[in-house]
Amino acid sequence: MVYKADPVDESHANVTRESSNGSPFGPELLEDDRGGPVQKSLTLSPLPSSLFENEPLQGIPKAKIAYFFNPSVASFDLGDDHAMKPARVAIADALIEGYALYRKMGVFASLWHSDWGYCLFHRMLKLAFNGNVTPELATSAWGPYLDQFGLDAGNDEEKSDCPVFNGVYKWCQHFSGVSVEAGRMLTEGNADIAINYAGGIHHARRSSASGFCYINDIVLATLELLRMFPRVLYVDIDVHHGDGVQVLTEHDCYESTYFNGKFFPTTGSKRETGLRQGEGFSVNIPLDDHIRDGPYFETFCEVMDLVMTHCQPSAIVVQTGADSIAGDKLGTFNLSIRGHGRCIEYLKTRNLPMLVLGGGGYTIANVARAWTYECGLLNDAILTD
Numbered sequence: 001m002v003y004k005a006d007p008v009d010e011s012h013a014n015v016t017r018e019s020s021n022g023s024p025f026g027p028e029l030l031e032d033d034r035g036g037p038v039q040k041s042l043t044l045s046p047l048p049s050s051l052f053e054n055e056p057l058q059g060i061p062k063a064k065i066a067y068f069f070n071p072s073v074a075s076f077d078l079g080d081d082h083a084m085k086p087a088r089v090a091i092a093d094a095l096i097e098g099y100a101l102y103r104k105m106g107v108f109a110s111l112w113h114s115d116w117g118y119c120l121f122h123r124m125l126k127l128a129f130n131g132n133v134t135p136e137l138a139t140s141a142w143g144p145y146l147d148q149f150g151l152d153a154g155n156d157e158e159k160s161d162c163p164v165f166n167g168v169y170k171w172c173q174h175f176s177g178v179s180v181e182a183g184r185m186l187t188e189g190n191a192d193i194a195i196n197y198a199g200g201i202h203h204a205r206r207s208s209a210s211g212f213c214y215i216n217d218i219v220l221a222t223l224e225l226l227r228m229f230p231r232v233l234y235v236d237i238d239v240h241h242g243d244g245v246q247v248l249t250e251h252d253c254y255e256s257t258y259f260n261g262k263f264f265p266t267t268g269s270k271r272e273t274g275l276r277q278g279e280g281f282s283v284n285i286p287l288d289d290h291i292r293d294g295p296y297f298e299t300f301c302e303v304m305d306l307v308m309t310h311c312q313p314s315a316i317v318v319q320t321g322a323d324s325i326a327g328d329k330l331g332t333f334n335l336s337i338r339g340h341g342r343c344i345e346y347l348k349t350r351n352l353p354m355l356v357l358g359g360g361g362y363t364i365a366n367v368a369r370a371w372t373y374e375c376g377l378l379n380d381a382i383l384t385d
């Protein structure tokens with residue numbers, strides 16, 4: 001196993017982990033003798049720049065589950081007061097590794113993507129960011145143009161959901177490029193399930209950021225899946241409605257979302273069923289505050305059974321936002337981690353190629369525990385709380 005990180009930014013450690021046991025998936029020994037988690041050890045070394053071009057991955061062993069993670073994701077910071085903490089993905093990864101789930105999966109590098117050719121949806125955002133946008137530029141030269149892109153300068157006087165922060169462009173390259181690569185794992189038949197918990201950013205529109213979301217990796221990955229799979233079903237269990245995905249895909253794929261109808265972005269009425277040839281593709285289920293596991297899963301199953309019958313999907317994309325779990329800083333649902341995970345179990349039983357993405361989640365302990373638990377379920381491992 002080779003596990004590599006950012007070659008571009010000197011502030012991010014270049015990390016290479018080499019397998020010690022020769023397994024094609026290359027897991028390190030992740031448990032001590034008592035089965036408990038062990039401390040990670042990383043070997044730092046420079047990486048050839050060619051690894052980070054937008055080249056197809058070569059020589060990857062066929063894996064049932066392909067798991068993507070880049071440690072440098074933890075270095076991005078939207079601001080002390082901002083609810084979105086990219087580091088939560090690193091904490092989830094530490095638990096996933098600590099519970100020895102690496103042994104069950106192919107663990108792959110997340111690559112930076114310098115080629116935005118696939119990213120036609122977001123060409124305006126590319127112009128906005130220009131690869132070099134900084135809070136200082138946002139305040140000065142870009143200031144007059146930020147509003148139209150749903151951005152702000154990220155200073156104390158003018159806070160918003162989507163501040164321009166140092167590294168914003170690379171962060172977007174990171175999680176969106178990885179989601180596309182994870183999707184490619186499925187389209188090329190190299191995995192049955194691909195996981196990128198850094199992705200699942202579902203509010204971003206074609207030309208503007210929204211709700212902590214600057215680029216819509218879900219749409220990009222879905223487009224990759226549609227190259228191979230004729231019917232892709234998008235399922236969203238975040239507490240917020242996945243409006244960006246609905247707008248950008250309602251002609252092309254089926255989607256079913258379960259969310260709090262009173263919350264931002266206040267879209268997703270049951271009347272929004274798709275446009276033109278996509279009429280009937282969207283199934284939105286607004287739910288009330290404080291919903292618990294029983295009614296939530298009963299509704300989920302009832303609707304999903306119908307959606308599955310109607311859609312007959314050939315692949316699934318699931319956004320596993322953990323802000324629908326009780327105790328989230330922003331969410332108001334009362335789901336337990338197990339209750340949230342039952343939706344993942346349901347989808348897994350369909351035995352379809354599945355792309356599993358992260359999403360919202362603002363109580364970091366909940367996020368890390370939920371995604372670890374669900375990663376275990378995907379690997380047929382039941383982890384205790």
Ligand SMILES: [Zn+2]
Nearest residue numbers: 238240323360
């Ligand atoms: Zn959310």
